[in-house]
Amino acid sequence: MNCFPMMVPLEGKRVVLVGGGKVALRKAEKLAAFGAKLSVCAPVVLPALAALAAEKHAAYRRELLRGAVFAVAATDDRVFNARVAEDCRVLGVPVNCVDDPAACDFYFPALIARGDVTVGVSTGGASPAFAAALKKYLIARLPADLEALLKKAEELRAILPAEEYIAAVEAMLKEQKP
Numbered sequence: 001m002n003c004f005p006m007m008v009p010l011e012g013k014r015v016v017l018v019g020g021g022k023v024a025l026r027k028a029e030k031l032a033a034f035g036a037k038l039s040v041c042a043p044v045v046l047p048a049l050a051a052l053a054a055e056k057h058a059a060y061r062r063e064l065l066r067g068a069v070f071a072v073a074a075t076d077d078r079v080f081n082a083r084v085a086e087d088c089r090v091l092g093v094p095v096n097c098v099d100d101p102a103a104c105d106f107y108f109p110a111l112i113a114r115g116d117v118t119v120g121v122s123t124g125g126a127s128p129a130f131a132a133a134l135k136k137y138l139i140a141r142l143p144a145d146l147e148a149l150l151k152k153a154e155e156l157r158a159i160l161p162a163e164e165y166i167a168a169v170e171a172m173l174k175e176q177k178p
Helices: 022-032 047-052 078-091 128-141 146-159 162-174
Strands: 014-018 037-041 053-057 070-073 095-097 110-114 117-121
Touching: 014 022, 014 053, 014 078, 022 037, 022 047, 022 070, 037 047, 047 053, 070 078, 078 095, 110 128, 117 128, 117 146, 146 162
Parallel strands: 014 037, 014 070, 037 053, 070 095
Antiparallel strands: 110 117
């Protein structure tokens, strides 16, 4: 599936995560790194996941989706995940259904995050393993001082005309070694 990559600022925004196990924890760790306010819904929650949650609910209810920027259905019950996805659609809340790519409104990419530089690799749900392997490949080739390069690029943006700025950034990156 051909997907448009869209970066969403999550700092302080509410994300509903339905599930309390290992898969939910992996999603929560990615989201927490970007400042999402996690609302976790599950009767049993791993301690590491509970520590990331801003809100904890022992039971899922459709009303908990209100005000969420998006939701993640990450239980080990495929039928229940489908119900969460349907509730999201009724309320207009985008959803990632971890066990059913066809029920997803978006996918989690394999992420590379270094300061304010974020690279996401997605296969549109076709092969998470391929996305993870490509992420490793890219990490090995990215400049080690990526954050410092971004800072310099930001400084150049403020002082150079557009064409010179673009050329300077391209030259700066060509000089780098992983």
